[in-house]
Structure formats: structure tokens, C-alpha cells
Amino acid sequence: GLAFENFDAIGRWRTTERVQSGVGEDPPVDASGKLPDGRTFANPADFKKLLARDERLAKAFLEQLSTYALRRVMTVDDMEAIQFIAKATREDGHGVKTLVRQLILSNLFQKR
Structure with a gap:
């Protein structure tokens, strides 16, 4: 995922990825990630904390x-x-x- 994946194209907050076609429920947004130095984050708030310490x-x-x-x-x-x-x-x-x-x-x- 990406740190700001919870935001859609116009900046609205979302918790699921809207899929236009397919079967089943829309998948949850994965906003977790890993920085090049190995530190990980689970959501935008964690990412912000990591950046604030840098x-x-x-x-x-x-x-x-x-x-x-x-x-x-x-x-x-x-x-x-x-x-x-x-x-x-x-x-x-x-x-x-x-x-x-x-x-x-x-x-x-x-x-x-």
C-alpha cells in the first residue's frame, strides 16, 4: 500500500477501494508501507509520526x-x-x- 491510499482522487477519506466491476465486496484500503530504511507504518498517522521524527x-x-x-x-x-x-x-x-x-x-x- 501507500501512506495516503486512504484518500481518493479528490482528497476524500475512504476505507475501501471502490472496484467498478467484479464480484464481491470492495477490498479494504491498504495504507501500510515500508520506508527505504526499513521502518514500517500501518496508516497515514504512523507515516506522519515517522516523518516528524526525521x-x-x-x-x-x-x-x-x-x-x-x-x-x-x-x-x-x-x-x-x-x-x-x-x-x-x-x-x-x-x-x-x-x-x-x-x-x-x-x-x-x-x-x-
């Missing part, structure tokens, strides 16, 4: 957010600040509000 995702998000907020490409010199922010937000599970707040309060943003 500091690489937080760093990538911060880099893109910083590029947008500062209107310039991040350089090697900026990576130390991005790593610091990612580590500082780890306790909160890298919540978006916390990431944005920490970016705005950082020297990277304040001294642009």
Missing part, C-alpha cells in the same frame, strides 16, 4: 523555507544555522509553527 525532512523543509523567506539560495555557510534550527525544534517533533518561529528568530533571518 531530521532530514526538517532540514530540507527549512532550507526551502529559508530560500523563499530570504529570497536567495542557501549556501554552505547557511547550513550551520539550518542544522541548529532543526536540532532546536526536535523536541517539538519539528512542528511547522516551531520551525517557522525558530527561523524568524534566527540570525539567518534577522541579519539578512
